[in-house]
Amino acid sequence: MSTSDTTPLLEVEGLVVRYGKRLAPAVDDVSFTIARGQTVGLIGESGSGKTTIGRAILGLVPVDSGRIVFDGRDITRAGAAERRALRGDLRAVFQDPYSSLNPRSPIGRTVAEPLRVAGLARSAREGRVRDVLASVGLPAEAAQRYPREFSGGQRQRIAIARALVTDPRLVVCDEAVSALDLSTQAQVLNLLADPRAGADLGYLFIAHDMAVVEFLAQHVVVLYRGRVVEQGATADVIRAPRDPYTRALMAASPVPDPDEQARRRDTWRALRAEAKATA
């Protein structure tokens, strides 16, 4: 590999994405980097452009201006063939575990798809699928079964297995746990936190809830209406948020402690009143 270890895994520079010429840009001049093996949380409310950024990195929406550099390679306008050349280094887990798996395709086939595209032999594919399913806590015979036979949490683990099957360098997780129950959400968060410890694997974790990001990410980027309002080390941002929007976002996230929650609610109300006064 020609790139040195100091090159960031992903560099997003001045990214602008518009869905229509007349509309305000969905993503407006966003820049951030992800170091090797780092998890970055991208946080904001719906309409803040966080999902669009993830989709632009994955090549699912066209970029208007700016640069996306993955592992030293400019992939801003990479076509299907160039993306194939990344050979599974860049992968994704989506929010909805129900529509992200083809209902007509057995799990094993879905998980093995990128390996098939890469031209791996059938026997090697089957071995790899078995290993990756085991690593997300699913039995080997799950490969023959169909998505409808699994619960939401299990499906999301299958989606993670599909992302990890190629041994990627970066996984974009778009609200990967927000559709799940508390206990399954915890299972999936633990799973995402797990391989990170050893492997050289980075995550871009897109969420609307600070608590989830705090659990996983070392670095956090706060978005509001397509722009970055604050970014920094997660601990710093959480301890001393500088932007009022970040403060409001944190105060809006409810905690299962009635007294602490009452304090948060008051903070949130004060911030909202302040925001209304300035508006």
Added chain:
Amino acid sequence: MTVSTTSIVRPARVERPSLVRRILRSPLALVCILWLVGLVLASLTAPLWLHDGPLEQDLSVVMQGPSAAHLLGTDELGRDMLSRLVTAAAPTMLIALITPVVAMLVTIPVTLWAARTARAESVMNRVSEIVLSLPGTVIILAFIAAVGTDMPLVMAMFGLLLFGAMYKILFGQAASLHRQLFVEAAAIDGVRPMTASIRHVLPNMSETVIVQFVLLFGVGIGMQAGLAFIGLGPQPPEPTWGGMIQSASKFIFQQPWMMVPTGGILALTIIAANVLADILSGGVAVPPPLISLRRRRPSADAADRTSAAEAASAPASSADASSASTVAASVADRELVVRDLVIGVDGGPALVTGVSLRVAPGKVLGLVGESGCGKSVTSYATLGLLAPGLSVRSGSIRWGALDLATADEKALQRVRGHQIAFISQEPTRSLDPMFTIEWQLVAAIRRLRGVRRAEAKAIAARLLTDVGILDVPRVLGSYPHQISGGMAQRVAISLALAGTPSLLIADEPTTALDVTVQAEILDLLRGLIAERGMSVVLVTHDLGVVADLCDDVAVMYAGQIVETGTVRDVLMRPEHPYTMALLAADPHATIGGADPVRLASIPGQVPAPAAWPSGCRFIDRCRFAAAECASAVPLEPRAQGLGAVRCTRRDAVAGREEEWLAPAMVGGDA
């Protein structure tokens, strides 16, 4: 998005049988296939078993009815009708196949291409509209005038003309499949767009394609017969179904019988194709019988239940009986008291067993637990809105003087909306996309409050102001899809307030919303509760929402209540291992505190209703489980505070919630 328990009782809607199984299961489908295939086989082998050739004339027996020599009679030239009909069958049906084959071969690739690229879509939309607007019959006739009566070519041309209609049918489905995440996932996998279409989109369309194919086959047969009827087809004396119908129509007054076998075979074949298409489509066109079945509330059943309950309570001591009746009588106005509620699938397992709840006026009760624990079913029962196939088996839901579990539809209608209202997880579902917000609000207000239109409009505007909407006139004039999710939930709440209810059932009202919007909605609900003295049953799996809004909490697991108490007791001093586990699994619980290395993960899943253990239902997932947990566990008073806990080992597990954070290990605590 959580999976509702009610899906358990409707496996047919979650998982439909495969096409092959659907055919094998239906005797009618087998008859249809037998007819179509048998006719072709009989026709192809006709020279081997027919003793009269299709062209053999016998002028001594013209236009005769059925006889032993001629089973279906003879035509005007004394030719055997059976022989002519059967001989014509194979060419007719095989050539008719050309129409759907051509139509699909052209339409499917074009549709998949158009669904992939926006430019192709706009071009193909125009093309299909042009093709649709062409007068098909005129073009076919002109085509015949130009190339002659070469039937395969004519039917291929007909298939081409059907492109417009087929494209319209297939495109919508292909486009929505293309928006599915699994197609995007395939793109990330590096699958080429065309391969993705073939591997991921087409298989999911196969049902529609097969059904349309069979339908077009029937259309092709009809078209051929029509053309032969007006003399444009294989020329006489070659037998054709259309030609035979034409000659039968010429002699309809001399020998009406001739029309019976000719028309009959054509009609039966087309009907067979259509019936087959209907069975293949699996009755998709039939709407689910939700509404009609919900209305069904057999009073006999209710009476049975009451008398059974009376019979059961009869042997009890008189003291017991009197205390029970005083409890029943003491349910205050605007108070909800659920007692020993059992809800089950008709002819199946129980989903909720022995749930008791009490919601005093002005109080908020949180009903928490994972998906599949019976929270939603319990809340639906309080509105008499159980899904078809579910019913209350025993127990009572007392609302003031009324028992909602046994009340008839009329009594329920007086309660629903007027006294008890409902807001759901997906606000857009409670709004009809065809009507403006104003129309829907006004209709609800007029129905629930019995006021005039003008007054209802004023009330609608006031309600929207109450739920914190600033730009009321604009929202009133909007359609549901024009407003955001948070705004839609506000509108749904205002709709729930249309009847000035005193109890609100809120099923995951903020789960689908962002934290920022959630905070707004929670603030709104809090204000409404304080202002109107409303009580709320809040179904949720978010413990933070519970902490924000609730006075009391009931934790449900596998159809049972496992812990109840005030919000402070349950969240700060949980006594049931399940409650402890839920708290330890919540990333919010640790925010700002020590850096969490991992969250508690409860191993396994909530067991399905039919598979509940006989003792403690949490036994298989509980890290504190021991031998004594295998026997049934009663609800007993909490160690601290008011409420109850259902755990045999609650003294042994007290204060050990931290242990849930250790890596999963079940039943390790001996």
